[in-house]
Amino acid sequence: MTGERLNAPMGLLINRDQPVSFSFEGRHYRGYAGDSIASALIGNGQWLMSRSFKYHRPRSVLTMAGQDANTLVQLASDPNVLADRTPVSEALRVEGQNYAGSLEGDRDALLNHFGRFMPVGFYYRAFYKPKGIWDWWEKAIRKKAGLGVVDLNATAGYHDKEFLHYDVVIIGAGPAGLSAALTAADAGVSVLLVDENPVIGGALTYSRFDPAGVHADGLRNELSEKVLNHTNIRVMTEATCNAWFTDNWLPVIQGKRLYKVRAKECIVAAGAYEQHVVFRNNDLPGVMMCSAADRLMKLYAVRPGKKAVILAGNDEAYLTALALAEQGVHVAALIDMRDKAQDPALADAVAEACINIKTGMTVYEALPQAGNKHIRAVDVRAITGQGKVADQGEIIDCDLLCMSAGFMPAYQLLCQAGARLSYDDERARFEITDLQPHLHIAGSVNGVYTLNAVLADGKAKALKALELLGKAPAEPVPAVHCEKQMNYHWPIFKHPQAKEFVDFDEDLQIKDIVNATRIGYRDVQLVKRFSTVGMGPSQGRHSALPTARLVADATERSVSETGVTTARPPFNAEKLAVIAGRAFDPYRQSAMHHRHVELGAKMIPAGSWQRPAFYGAAENRLECIAKEAHAVRNKVAVIDVSTLGGIELRGPDAAEFMNRIYTFGFLKQAVGRTRYAVLTNEQGVVIDDGVSCRFAEDCFYVTATTTGVDSVYRNMTRWNAMWRLRVDISNVTSAFAAVNLAGPDSRKVLEKITDLDVSAQAFPYLDCHEADIKTAAGNIPARLLRVGFVGELGYEIHVPSRYGEALWDVVMQAGAEFGITPFGVETQRLLRLEKGHIIVSQDTDGMSHPGELSLGWAINRKKPFFVGCRSVDIVMNAKQTRKLVGFTLPADLRHKGLKPEEGHIVLRGDDISGNITSCEYSPALDAIIGLGYVGIDQADTGSQFRIRVSGGHEVQAVVTELPFYDADNKRQEM
Amino acid sequence: MTDTMVTPGDTLARSGLYRKIADAEFLSTPESAIAASYSADDSEQARNCGLCDLTPVIRTGWRGKTAAEHLQSLGYPVPENPNQALTKDSGETLVRLSRTEFWVLGSLQDMGTAVTEAARQPSPGSDCYPLFCQDSHAWLMLSGDHCAGVMAKLCGVDMRAQSFPPGSVAQTSVARINAIVVHHQVAGTDVFSLLFDAGYHAYLWDVLQDAMAEFSGAPVGVRAFGI
Amino acid sequence: MKILNCPLNGPRNISEFVYGGEVKQMPDPASCTDREWAEYVFYHNNGTGVVREWWLHAPSGYWFIAERHRVSDEVVRTYDPSELEQSEFFAAPPADVQEARQ
Structure with a gap:
């Protein structure tokens, strides 16, 4: 049954022609479309809606406006739903929450009688001794004091976000908001009007403004109609502005979308909360x-x-x-x-x-x-x-x-904006001051209550906003007067048997607040933390003022002196799904990406890129890597190095610029030659490295690490904003696709696809050339670099990225007769480790200077300047304390789970003297090899040091001369 | 441009996206292949909410103190201020990104062949450097009545017509990646060209498809623009 | 979210920008003392008042200078770095350093 309802015009929100049936606690009820769960239940005489948090006391509606926690109920997949805000719908299943047995006969209601054993601060003080006991208590307390039940199988559904931009955003569509909206919109600016209710009108929809009760309806109809039909106004109902952030950045939640609204001017007309x-x-x-x-x-x-x-x-x-x-x-x-x-x-x-x-x-x-x-x-x-x-x-x-008892302004958003809420103890009035220049308040939030004054205030604030927008009409700003007294100064009456609730959410009584002050908490913020007052779902909307009064009284101060607790975002509870929204998780793929996928590559992230780790099934990882490494060492293999950073420097001062940025000398670098390039920051710390290729007197192409290139590029452009050299700097990372063709047979593959003379004499180690790569469909312009990162004869081939896939295809075809094998990043990391090459940011940290990395050879100490030169001078002349060295361990340790991993510590006696940065099993050497920092006294070749590995075990490593493999570098230079 | 149908994986230059749009019919461009059409009513789709991969269309750019002069000598109009764009009658769109940086987006009429010609002209001796935008950046074109609505779900810049009229350019963040957004017109339809790091080609395509869904957006081919 | 006015791109959300540190004058690395150099590299003036800072508009790769009040967080002015003399960045201009050393 629907229960007996009052006659129209009562029932503004309900549609009596559309009954709906729903259930609460298993019993069936009927209401009308437009009913909230709470109104439908009360319409049926069902008052009890929830049990209180601590004492399990029966609770029912307090505000009918979603401002309290008394009506929190459970829906099938949604806990903690406000029954006075949530509409009923056909077949909706609603349950109570926080009770034992049934809502009507909650066994835990006995807790009501044990109140005196549960003083405020109880949890903090009672359950922590003896040690460990909290683990037991926590489960019990959470069960008794819990809110709803989370459906662990629930899915968030599709939530997303949208950016909106308005000249004027008005929070609250009561009479002040409507008046402000019309004034602003009539002047031709764009207006967004946000209100949490299903219809606009605010207090006009329910409050009686005159004894006869005739004025509000007419005014609401008139204003609503104008606002809803105004082309410059967008109305968002059932929407909540959940915070205020700098420069009027307003998160407005409506349904499953979070609107990020930017307002040039913001008028808060959010009203006031009636106080108990x-x-x-x-x-x-x-x-x-x-x-x-x-x-x-x-x-x-x-x-x-x-x-x-x-x-x-x-x-x-x-x-x-x-x-x-x-x-x-x-x-x-x-x-x-x-x-x-x-x-x-x-x-x-x-x-x-x-x-x-x-x-x-x-x-x-x-x-x-x-x-x-x-x-x-x-x-x-x-x-x-x-x-x-x-x-x-x-x-x-x-x-x-x-x-x-009175009304407290909806001050939350304004406090977040840095405004001050002050209280006049004499007149029991609130005032909000220190507003941001583009933030305005109108209506009862501004302490204005009589209807005419509220309308005038809305208009006045809109005119102020228009003036700031430079769109003010030639209209006088109305004067706003309101002497209406809304607050009774002391609506608090202590009772010897207590249960006079200050905070309904947390079941806090007068004595709980007063006791907190007796224990020594004088500051309202500390009282809040100790007593949890205002921490419940209603966030102090009703408890803040009586708490302030009680603290003021107990500490013999005024409310204006104690102040009230701060309100932080969010204003209302918000779902994580709304914040998460549609996830933007950008990733980059090289031009050859799909070829890797077709070849069964296991893809891993490298910065924002997706790269092949190795080719084959994840469970065969070690075998795959060993097979790929074997191909590089003995035949020919190819790796996609498109993700390598690339920076193009062009102009008459390009060499001078290189010389100032990197540690080496570049003025005399020959055209057609490459040179290792190390970058230090002003502290002298190594922050990146790469290969500098000089393709012309005034043109350098320099590589950078995959993850470092963006910051290298930014560094370069910032320095040149100061140096003002004649050089153009381009980040060409994505403009080039590239492969590294490596292995003893790589020359044979390359000579099949280019007319360039690639013989050892014509194209020696560290040369670079521009040449075409020939394909059946035409020639691809390419940059060829002879490099040695993995320690075998090898060539990097860089082409404009549009040709990347075609390059991969032609290399694979040409290499087929030599058994060419694609290899991945993990294999490359092993191969470079065998050659003792560092990876900046893996083998370096925020302190690594060139001396520690044995990179003194890559620093030109004679040139006048490079970034960090003075710091490098200072640290390299100072006493060195640690050094990055190569080390070796017996191969069989890996089968005992004793292989060191990155981050494991190096010991000197009982002290930590360093850490491991890279460590792998090398099939080529049949040993465990690695790089790590050790104390300077442990760094001599042949000396031994201890590493603490997983499980607290220690292993003994031997410092080994680098490189581990092919010590005289014959293979890469053949 | 030639009017031959091609298979996009057979050409020398390839858009990173061709597998995602394999259900389209492709036309050849000077070096590559471009989606010509998906269905018969592509043009209606394009006027409402369409997305078109223009990465194969030729584009170029110059940067340097003399870049504006060079542009003028090639017969291109020069937008007066940074972050403005002008479209030539022949369809090329000139985008000014800073005091000294200009991009030329090729016309759909010739798939940018004319730009290829211009790019061959030697740039003046000093302080005018050709840019790498053909390869460094992918080019997607959002078209129709809902461009601003789609972008509002991805980007914090107000792109409604009153604040971002045709000829506007924004260098901004779109779905957390850097992008250049150019508001221009093709065959009388409002379009937003998005130019962004080519590595993000597949990523942004999917993000845009998702954002377009509420406006019944769909991929369209160049035929939708009377090509 | 704060709005920062980029001299090239206009007002944008602060999330589009990267902070580049305070504008500091580099002492002449060839002649300054270790202490002067260390102060330049490691020490930061943490006073109140207006400070000059480097900011990068990431989507356009554009560096500029912002003058920001450290107490109010108000950005008083933003402008192109070319508006500052090189002597604001270097006690001894790098070109001179090079010539002097050669």
Whole structure:
């Protein structure tokens, strides 16, 4: 059944022609399309929605606006869903959460009676001794205090992101936001209006602004229609602006999309949060904010009770009393904590509705039905002083208590923007100051409450924004006045039996806050950390102000002195899927990529590139590498080196530029020759290396490491912004595809595909030439480099990347008769290690200077300058403490799991003297070989040192002269 | 250009993408092959939301103090300011990336043959260096009414017409890689040319396909632009 | 996210930029003391007020100078490095260093 609903115009959001059925806790209910889960349940008389976090007390709606944690429920794949924000849908299955047994008969509700054994800071203090006991307690506590259940089989679905740009973004589509939007849009700027509700209008949709209740609907219709039809305004409903970041960068979440919105001007018109009164049992179902009762009636046509009591700290509560009476609720009394209403006419209207007004009084305690399931009556007492009440009171029966202690501005986004929230203790008013220049506030967030003033404030802020945009119309800025008093100064009434909740999320009572100050925490931020106040899902929307008041009182300061706790992003809980969105995970592939895949390569990432590690199945890794290495050493093999960095330097000062950037001398490098190039930074640390090829007097092509080239290029361009040499610097990494053709038969392969004389005499080691590679489909212009990285006769062939695949194909065809074998990066790493060649960033670290790497030969100490020259001078003249050396270990250690790995430490006595940087088993040498840093006193060839390997074992290595393989380099120079 | 159909894996120069778009029919270009069409209504698709691999079309560029003069001597119009583009009647688009750097994107009419000719002209002696953009960069062209909508899902720069009209150029980050985005027109259709590191060719193609899906985007061939 | 105004590309999200360190004057490496050199390389002035910094707009590879206030994080001005004299970067211009040594 759907339950009895109020007549239209109540029920703005529901469609009475479209009933829906759903279940809660296994029982079936009916509601209407447009109902929230909470409104549909209350419409059916089902009040109990959740159990509280710590004491498992029954809870129901407090705000009906998603501002509290009382309505957290469980959907099939979605825990912690707010029942007062989430619409019901056909066949929706809803469960309660955080209970043992059933929601109605929660066994853990007994915890309610053990409250005095669970003081604040309890977890920190009680469960940590003896050592290790927390591991046991944690499981038990998490079970009792847990929220919903995560569906581990859930999939995130498709979430994505979009960038938006607007002249003016307005957060909150209440009267202030609507007024601001129209003013701005009429001036011709683009406006985005964001609101978390399904319809725009804010308080106009549920609040009564005049005794007769006639004004709001008409105004809302008029403003909504204009806004929704305005071509310059985009309205986003059911959307939340979840933070404010620098320069008006606003993450707005709507459904499964995160909008990254950039606003030139931002107007926050997010309203204010109604505050609760702190008294005993203020958490019983049936106790709610005045605005919650308004919302139930106006938005959902749900009557919140039969017999109501109103607890007022301001005039707003009087309007709720009128609304309830109009909808047939018997209002037994209006208890006003103040001496009198601010607006006498309003008091008259309430009196005329035959509602008994009791001023200077409060509700001291709400009396529960059995099991605390609902409110049954209130104990009303006269207020005798701040927080003090008379000894005797009057019991008034009711099933609904609507309260309004005041309103706190929705300050969260503004605090994130560095604004200050200050509080005037005298007048109990908030003020937000120190706003960023392009951030504005309008309406109740700005302390403006009367409707005309709110509209004027929206307009005024829009005009201010327009002025900053240079689009201000010739219109006077309206003056904004509002003397409406919204906050009662001390709506906190301590009870000897406690359970006067300050924070509903965390079940914190008055004594919990006061005790925190007694233990010595005077700062509200520390009180928050100690007591967890404001840390629950509602993030202090209701607890921040009473906490500040209590801390101020207990430490004999004012609220303006204590301040309130900071609000950090996100404003609302947000799903990780929304943040993750569509993942952008860029990868690069060389022109030959698909040939590797076709040949069964195991691809691995190398920087942003995908490269073949080796060719073959992953489980045959070692065999594949050994086979490929054997081919390089004995026949011919080819590796894709397209990912190698490439930088082209052209211009009359190219040689001078090379000379200043790299450590070697380059002025006299001959055209057609290559030279090893080492790069140091200003600290003298080796940061990259490569091969410099001079193709003309004014043209160098220099390679860099795959992962280092981008920073090398940036370094070069930054230096030349200072040096201003006549040189053009191009990062040509992706412009060239390249292979390294290596092995004793590589010359035979190369001579088949080029007319260039590649004989040892015409094309000796370290030469470079430009020549064509011949293919059946035509010639490919190429750069040929004789290199020796892997220690065999070898040629690098670099071609424009559009020809890369054709190059691979022609090399493989030409090499077929010699049994050419493709080889991967892992094989290359082994081969270069056999030759003792370092890989910068693998065998170097943030301290490695050329002396430690035995690269003194690659440094020209005679030239006047290179980057880092002075540092290199200093460190190489200083006493050296460590050195990178080659070392050898017996081959059989690898079968015992004792092969050293990168990062293992080198020992000198009990001290660490160095670390291993590379270590492999070399089939060619049948030994374990490696590179590592050792103490300078351990570095002599033949000396022994210990390495601590996995499992804490130690092995003894012997320092070995480099290279390990082909010591006199005959093979690469043949 | 010749009007012969070719198999894209047979040519000497190849776009890194040809396997991904193998269901297209290909036309030959001076050195390579380009997707001509996928289906009969490619042109309607292109006007709505299309993506076209133009990597095989010839492009070149120059950088240096005398690059602007060199461009003028070759008969190309020179955009006045950096990050502006001009399209010649013959279809070449001139892109100015900085005070001293210019790219010429070949026309679909001749697949850039005219640019090949221009690139053969010797550049003036000092301070004008030809660039490597034919090989260093891949070229994808997004077309139709939803260009800005697609880009809004990938890029933080506002590319709606009022802030990024035809002739605008943005050097920015697209789906976390660096790219040059040029707003121009081909055969009366608004297009965004994206030029980016050739290594990311497959990556960006897939990312764009994904972003286009909500606008019913699909790959299109050059025939969609009246070629 | 902060917006930085690139002299070449206009206002862009800070995520498009790479910080390149403070603009510092290199002492003459040929004649300065070890201490002067170490101060140049390792020490950073961490005072308040406006500081000149190198910033790179990564997508265009363009280096420029930003003057930023260290307290407010406000970028006061951005401009091309050519607007600074070489003497702002080098106590002794590198060309002179080279000639002097030869």
